[in-house]
Amino acid sequence: MEKLIFVSIPWEPLINKYLPLVLEKKINIEITLNAKALDECSYLDFKNISKKLKESGIKTTVHLPFMDLSLGALDPWIRETSLRRIFLAIERSAIFEPINLVLHSGYHMDYHREVKSEWRNIFLESMDKILELAEELGLTISLENVFEPEPEFLKPVFENFKERLFWCFDPAHAKVFSEKEEMEWLGTLYFYIKEIHCHDNLGKYDDHLAIGKGKVNFKEIFEFLKEKKIKPLLVSEAHNEEDTYINMEVLSNVF
Template sequence: MSIKPHVHIPYRKFYDYIDIIQREKLNLEIYFDGVSLDEIDKKAILRLKDSLSYNPFLSFHGPFLDLSPGAVDPRVRDITIERFNQVLDIAEILYPKCIVFHSGYDKWKYAFKVNIWLEQSLFTWERILKKAESLKIKIAIENIFEEEPESLKLLMDKFSSPFFGICFDTGHFNLFSKKALEEWISTLGPFIFEFHLHDNNGGFDEHLSIGSGSFDLKKLFSLFDKRDYVYTIEAHNAEEVFKSIKKFNELINLD
């Protein structure tokens, strides 16, 4: 059995790489930022669908800059929900397996008061999850600045939906975590839908090819059954992407 990873591609860059995408028949994770969401219409979505006539597996990455699903300010929260719903509108046509959104939690912004973030987050995710469940599309919340897995576990424990889970990001773990990898996987493992795979050297979010920095991917793969997840390569240029795919195939070691 083999697993073919997804490759992260911003929607605004999609047609720059269309020849490579179609030639290699890549599975994709398409990122929609705010500008893309304002520009895209149904005709453009159908054009995108036609460009993917080789029927790849898809996932989406939602917008995150300036957004805050746990915002205390209701207007900020409302525009966040509006943006997320725009992504779900596209999903109604393209049907990705999973949509990744950022958690929005930063201990400094919330003055270490995780319950403030959690309470406001529930308002957001209850509304997004309802639509995602109707489409049978999974929502995966990605770790960013979290130093430990417990805050995300608090969020997971508030829902019992098979369509609400975690995207574990290796690069962000490598930068910000103060807990061991084993503890993250032990705590969040039952909720993980997807892995974002990229590397760095612990000082900056470099988005290097996997194996080019200090993250121990071999150790990660030893901690769980490797089959039933979306794996997304998040290297930031074509050369690094294909280096990552090669390394991924070497390390996944499926029997």
């Protein structure tokens, strides 16, 4: 399997600043969508950007919106609004013919902890609706770990949607938000892995540093995947240009 490396770029910086560089250097990108992008840009706006990327041979993935959304919300109004936002984002994403779509569940460790089982059951219902739309459009979706407490909490979700739903492993999230270390996540869920978000932190905040500037055990992660002969999509999620260039150098030498 070909090794594919991407750089995460939010929609606004992409269209306002980085698109010429992306086209010139032929950088594969993960486009991060948000409510503003979906509400202020038309179908034609998305199509025009997509055309330029495709003409340059640039591959894409898309990170679906996540701010304020909760797909397992106990409040049905919140859940319905979250689904509508994700449905619109999936329909817009299809324009790019992306290799993968990344989704957050909306689980939050502070106020869903006491209702974990109920929340997950509702989330399964929402996930089924999302996958039906994605499959209708020929798209693949990967669920990213964020605030979920441990891999065992998400494992039944992947088992329920086996060969339909995949995993976007974010080891930096596991390091700073989870009750389990990143290698425990990988050892439990590697069967479902499709993509890795590559950024580092110091173990306290979600710093989005370059690989090697923090405490995330990327060396062991990459060794594990190499032993298993797994080559997921590698996405740099560093939050500044200097760290992005560091990540691209590191990731170009993985596998």
